[in-house]
Amino acid sequence: MQTKQDHTPSYYAASAHAAPERPVLNDHLEADVAIVGGGFTGVCSALSLAERGYSVVVLEANRIGWGASGRNGGQVLAGWSGESELVKQLGPKAEDFLWKTRYLGNEIVEARLQKYDIKCDYTHGAATVAFNAKQMKALEEEYADCVEHGAGDVLELADGPQLRRHAATDAYIGGLIDRRGAHCHPLNLLLGEAAAAEKNGVQIFEGTRVTEILHGSSPAVQTENGSVKAKHVILAGNAYHLLEKTKLHGLMLPAKTYVIATEPLGDELAHELLPDNLAICDSNWVLDYFRLTGDNRLLFGGRCTYSNRDIGDIEGELAPRMRKIFPQLENTKVDFGWGGVIGIPLNRVPLIGKISDHVFYAQGYAGHGVNCSHIVGEMFADAIRGKETGVDLFDATRHFRIPAADTIGGPMLALGMTWYRMRDALGV
Numbered sequence: 001m002q003t004k005q006d007h008t009p010s011y012y013a014a015s016a017h018a019a020p021e022r023p024v025l026n027d028h029l030e031a032d033v034a035i036v037g038g039g040f041t042g043v044c045s046a047l048s049l050a051e052r053g054y055s056v057v058v059l060e061a062n063r064i065g066w067g068a069s070g071r072n073g074g075q076v077l078a079g080w081s082g083e084s085e086l087v088k089q090l091g092p093k094a095e096d097f098l099w100k101t102r103y104l105g106n107e108i109v110e111a112r113l114q115k116y117d118i119k120c121d122y123t124h125g126a127a128t129v130a131f132n133a134k135q136m137k138a139l140e141e142e143y144a145d146c147v148e149h150g151a152g153d154v155l156e157l158a159d160g161p162q163l164r165r166h167a168a169t170d171a172y173i174g175g176l177i178d179r180r181g182a183h184c185h186p187l188n189l190l191l192g193e194a195a196a197a198e199k200n201g202v203q204i205f206e207g208t209r210v211t212e213i214l215h216g217s218s219p220a221v222q223t224e225n226g227s228v229k230a231k232h233v234i235l236a237g238n239a240y241h242l243l244e245k246t247k248l249h250g251l252m253l254p255a256k257t258y259v260i261a262t263e264p265l266g267d268e269l270a271h272e273l274l275p276d277n278l279a280i281c282d283s284n285w286v287l288d289y290f291r292l293t294g295d296n297r298l299l300f301g302g303r304c305t306y307s308n309r310d311i312g313d314i315e316g317e318l319a320p321r322m323r324k325i326f327p328q329l330e331n332t333k334v335d336f337g338w339g340g341v342i343g344i345p346l347n348r349v350p351l352i353g354k355i356s357d358h359v360f361y362a363q364g365y366a367g368h369g370v371n372c373s374h375i376v377g378e379m380f381a382d383a384i385r386g387k388e389t390g391v392d393l394f395d396a397t398r399h400f401r402i403p404a405a406d407t408i409g410g411p412m413l414a415l416g417m418t419w420y421r422m423r424d425a426l427g428v
């Protein structure tokens, strides 16, 4: 018997637009493309394919947006995670791809908001901030690199006093402001895109877990009570699926990460903290990030755990970190706290490629999934049409596979992250 889970209690679930409950698949269907997973990767791929005239079925084990896509920080950032590793491995063609796609995710999202009239509190403006000289130097280098590649006009380097005009805190020594970056209510973005996909003919099933992918020139996905035979399958289950262990096992370790949202701050305090409504993330390896929501709450995320255990007291862990940045929130109540699983490949390069000629997969975008999943959806739709896309580039990347990931993988990652946390604390 399948057990469908509803959205985790969160600020997003509490403020989600009404969405229909989709049926469980109890049938044997045929389509051009079957998609496993109803997060951004699955839904964006479905919409991109349907816009090109393909028939598509999406199978989601729980609800649309139940996974990371409906729980994240909502930051729609520039670029990909693992960029330097990608360039180190694949050279100029990777560099070329990365510059071409730096803001492509933002462009796709913005075009969809217009085209399908999606309301998700989408707001321009993001900043990466530095705690120490080493982090600031890295931001200065990034800025110089962007200027050299013609992408500097939306960026602004700020020293401590300049940054303080954008974020009322003394925690940082400076930052890089990106006016093209953005933030949004990710669950409402995704629900809007799912509705758009359905308008374009996509069939979506919820409470429908795929138990097996059958490969071949005409692959199929098997569910508990049904199946979909297709020309192509896209595996978009991210950190939650347990499929295709031969190719994908041990390449990505799931980390639990957490978010809190305060009570509404009111216009005055919200404006005092973040006068131009930037989404901010720091430069630590294990980073903290925050932004205002549409109703002026401070949404603050950070902290990672690498074992299967949840931290017991999410507010107790995160609120002190938030108040260290903004002591002004000393007496502000926290209304929501939740966690989600993020997929992190050890070299941070997203896992995107083909398991066979007809089966694609994409997972492990680390903290860049909102923008990158939108690019990946377009890439898959074009790849299925036979066009050359970045899929081959990512597929050619070498990844580190952790032996016995189920048993020693979590502790190994925990050890690695303790090392990085120590480096963050020491500023080296």
Ligand SMILES: Cc1cc2nc3c(=O)[nH]c(=O)nc-3n(C[C@H](O)[C@H](O)[C@H](O)COP(=O)(O)OP(=O)(O)OC[C@H]3O[C@@H](n4cnc5c(N)ncnc54)[C@H](O)[C@@H]3O)c2cc1C
Pocket (backbone or CB within 6 Å): 036, 037, 038, 039, 040, 041, 042, 059, 060, 061, 062, 063, 064, 065, 066, 067, 068, 069, 070, 071, 072, 073, 074, 075, 076, 077, 208, 209, 210, 211, 236, 237, 238, 239, 240, 241, 242, 243, 257, 258, 259, 301, 339, 340, 341, 342, 362, 363, 364, 365, 366, 367, 368, 369, 370, 371, 372, 373
């Ligand atoms: C707390 C948190 C904060 C984050 N903050 C940001 C941020 O600010 N900006 C950013 O860009 N990224 C952020 N991320 C990362 C981002 O959310 C993810 O990279 C992105 O949402 C991944 O989308 P996805 O569709 O690949 O996976 P998911 O959204 O995880 O969706 C996978 C879906 O597949 C379903 N599924 C799994 N197995 C099966 C199966 N066998 N059959 C059917 N369905 C299945 C799951 O139920 C799930 O709904 C954050 C992540 C977390 C957890």
